[in-house]
Amino acid sequence: MTLSLMLPLGLAALASLLLPVLVHLARRSEQRVVVFAALRWLQAKPQPRRKHRLDEIPLLLLRVLMLAALALLLAEPVLFGRPDRTPRVLVAPGVDVTSVRPGSGLTDARWQRLAPGFPTIDDAGAKVPELPAPDQASLSSLLREFDASLPAGTPLTVLVPPVITGADAERPVLSRAVDWRVVADAVPPSAPPDATGARPPIPTLMVRYAPEHPEGLKYLRAAGAAWQVARGGGSAGEDDAEAAVTVATDSTPLAGSRLAWLVPGPLPDAVRQWVAGGGDALLADGAIAPELEGAPVIWRDATGPLARGTRLGRGRLMQLEHELAPAGMPILLEPDFPQHLGALFTEAPPQPAWVDAKAHAPRVGATPYPDAPRPLAPPLAGLIALMVLLERWMANGPRRRTAA
Template identity: 45%
Template sequence: MSIALLAPLGLAALAALVVPLVIHLVRRLELKTTEFAALRWISERTRPQRRLRFERPWLLLLRLALLTVLALLLARPVWQGEAISTRPWVVVAPGVALADARAAAGAVDAEWHWLAPRFPHADETVAVTDIPIASLLRELDAQLPANAALTVVVPEQLAGLDGERPRLSRAVDWRIVPGRMVETAPPSTDRIRVAVRYASDAEASLRYLRAAVAAWNQGEPGRYELDERPADAPIDAATNWLVWLAPSAPELTRWLDHGGVALVSSAAAADGEPLWRDAAGRMLAKVAIRGNGRVIALPGALTPAELPLLLDADFPDRLRAAFGGESLAPTRATAAAMHPRVEAAMATGAARSPASAHPLDAWLALLIAALFLCERFIATRPRAESEA
């Protein structure tokens, strides 16, 4: 264990120590000398000799200490603990069976851990939901030595992302196995009835709605019920959400006037706020207030040609969030699309940074604040008559 300086040139600020020394000396020389008549009878040999003395030495020491700690802070000291083992690491995302992970990573002599908070050993049991995968990858990358190899085993569908492809300081052996990470759904026992009213030419769209409802029920078995009938069928009072795949009709207007939520297709002239866009920025859906309700308006039909999102794995989540009035955070993606990339600047910094180095900036900042308060207290307090 030792202390190292990441920016030793910061110690050049120690040259400022001469400033308080000069100030205290000058103040001492500015003191008025009072002549005593009795001194004229004392010979030169026995006169009191002048000695080099500093004005208010305790205040001077505090100021010197304050400047010294400031210079040390500029030098960026770090505390180097015991070196971390440079053995390869294999981390497994929760939700992946350990046997599948070992088969994917092969027989390697490595440290096996879960990609979970505190990176528990693979032999321990961890939760499989609400895991911030992207954040944990960055944390692990910062903790491991620069020359430690890292293998990450993840399922095909990832959760716990933060909208950005991870950028790390090292190349990662990214192994993908079949599976899907799950996220915790808000506990609820209320059943939700989804009514679909469609024209004869829109029957092909029903398969996508059935798939979406089936995906919802995987996380909350039996909670979502699909009611599909032609457009002339009445809307039951127990309906929560409505999908209208037919020309506008009084039944739809009454539903919205009573505060209902409806997804309406082929509403090209609808106004409202953008809800979904494609990769090119083309508007795919809008959301607007109608009467006392809310409408999700699609400019075209509910088909992959008009709505490419239908084929995305996260379309059921997007649709449920739209009906619920939520904004869907980009927390899910395919593992193939989230392969971490190496950031050149981070890689260079990691190569130069000592392993297990802990910055001391916070402690030095607290010490500087304490010294400054002490210096101000002594400098501003009334001086005793003996010091005058």
Template identity: 50%
Template sequence: MSLVWLFPAGLAALAALLLPVLIHLARRDEQRLIDFAALRWLSARPRPRRRIRFDDWPLLLVRLLLLALLAVLLARPALQGVEDDAPRVAVAPGVDIAAARGATGSGDARWLWLAPGFPAVDAGAAPPHMQPLASLLRELDATLPAGAPLTVVVPSVLDGLDAQLPRLSRAVRWQVVAAAPPAAAATAAPPPRLHIRHDPAGATALPWLRAVGQAWNAATPADIGGDEQPFADDAGVRVWLSARPVPPAVQAWARAGGRLLVDARTPLPADTQRLPVWHDDSGAPVIEQVAGGGGGWLRWAAPLQPATLPVLLDAGFPQHLRDVLQAPPAPTRALAAAMAPGRGAAAWPQPGYEPVPWLAAGIALLFLLERWLASARRRRGRP
């Protein structure tokens, strides 16, 4: 265990220790010389000695100590190496506490909810079921000391997962308790809207794309205009059916994360590479991913006509095109037995313990003692 100062400049306030000393020197009891008649005619005159003398040593010491503690509080002392290694049991919302206690048998551990803020289990009602489980596990692992054992109690089916298995800095006891899974919330995203800009040759593909828009959402028709007309809406998918180059503003929008689908006749930069992302039943490419041009460019591999793209006649064409343009959300539900956290993440440094409550209590007690000693001095008739 070591002591560190988080704000060492606060120790400069120790210079204020001179104030009580100067005040006590300036306000010490005065001594008056009284001439006695029997000694008046003596020729010898004693020379008075001048020396530094303090009155009320207890009051002076209390004031000095009070100022010293204030300076220490400003400097923010912290103790490194003071770690609470008590075992913790984190319970996922939705798990019955009685069943969790019976399954773990950790009566002397600290029980907390696997929820934002990690409230104590005995503090109140259980949090709601939907919680970002994976990120909360990583946060809890980062806040606990390296030597604190951790047990996680989860239901048999987990929600709130992300794309990867959690990796923590410690070995975790993963306890699965049978529980009814909560109702899954609807996560389907609304279908995207098509914003189409075309030249005269590209207008021949409009009937097929209008049909796709009707299949997706009949209440929201596609936004269609000539290639000289700028795109007016940043939402949805932009479709460029023109032999002209893609405007720079549209390229910048695609680099910023927008979804852009260009015609097979659209010129591409010389350094681009094309990777097929959709093949028809015969293996011919339908849509290609354009790499090197920046952003999320997609490109039709052939003109949008049944003679060159027979997949246009398939009944599943609208749904397959939507899956390419709008990837379905990643699953967030899985069996808990297969989601036990791995080990290998770096341990997070723990902050030092700041004894602020103890310093504040000491300052308050010394202030009360100083007031009591000062009032006692006045009761004795001293300034």
């Protein structure tokens, strides 16, 4: 083990060690002269000079040690060496620990879940880890995080099911060789995405407009027809457009998850509540929604910003920057307008999740992280607190009061 100081300049506080010595030397000024009547007429004789003498040496030493410890605390001491290299076992979601642990040959290792925080698995609570939530960090990211926090040279074993979920598209690169074990009888995930080649459903868009402002409807209908054709729905006719875009006046109730609100004026509370419940709404440029003030740009082209957007509850609120007309938005006449419009209503695609566990074994190649030093400030602060209590007891204890 090696002791090091993160802030050596803090040792300058050692100059304060002179303070308790001076205090002990000055204590003699506290002595009071008492006039004794029977001796006042005696002839004064020169008194022998007394040398300076330190009283209460144990208390003085304690005060010096206390100040030295405080100076060391200011220098931020840390301890390098002797890291905890206990073998680790990470259990991925879907692996039954109770059936794997007895015959694994890793009884002396520390078992932890491959989940945020890496909780320890004890024998009493060795249950089947649940599958990760969609918004949780990916399995690959968690594996890299654990590798970075593990001391160099520590053996690592990872238990995974045959098909793992929550992985990146690329095999993780770690700083150590990993014992990657695929557990054949692990709990399988529910089902990977449909790989039968079936086309995804046609996106549907509700359009609500004011009867006195029907401008822009034809461009949204054309986008719906293009969506239909792109998914093999036939020719771009009026019926195709109606399959993807439903148009109604603003008095019609909302029944969907995507909305184009082409009504000028303040946004109704009903629409705002619908968005907060999980809907995505694209407002016309004339709509008024305070939530969009200062919102970031989410769609732009060579002419400048075209739309802004922000979160509202569990949904998204967006607004066009220009009127739905070629004069303000030339992109309406471009063939890729339907794709750009559909992208506004599409959340970021989920991370590649379903992979073959055997093909996803980590590679070695990352730069090892240096061992993190062990800070000594907490135990040193506790020691100083005990020394302060002891110093107060020695300075004001019963023995000191009796001597006084």
